[in-house]
Amino acid sequence: MIRASCHTADNALALEFDATPWFRKADPQSIQHLAAQDWSSVWIADALETQPGYEGLHKLVEYAATRLREESLEDPTWAAFDCVVDPFDAQQWLAENRPEIAAKLQR
Known part of the structure; x- marks a missing residue:
């Protein structure tokens, strides 16, 4: 299990979830990019939020997109969630599962 957490910018919603399904499907470049960003990205939430078992993540993403929309429209660089x-x-x-990518990250 690869633990991950998300929270809205206003901290109204926060949750932990398993990011393993994203890592199974992600291309090597996306994983390397994630690592280069200190393992922080909303891509994972965007990719998993519609899958069964990730209803809480969907709620968080939907809240960030609707309730925090005004703030994000005022400043397009402002992140509604992380x-x-x-x-x-x-x-x-x-x-253990994708050693070729692990080897590239250790270089």
Whole structure:
């Protein structure tokens, strides 16, 4: 399991979830990009929020898109929510399941 967490900018909603399904399907470049951003990206939430079992994540993304929309329209660089993956979990899972990507990240 690769632990991840998301929270809205106003901290009204926060949750932890398993990001492993994203890592199974992600292309190597996306994983390398995520690692280069200190394991922080909303892509994971965007990719998983419609899958069964991720209803809480969908609620968080929907809240950020609707309730925090005005703030994000005023400043397009403002992030309505943030997601962070546990780097230890991610690197360990990659070493066991996608060693070619793990090797590239250690260079």
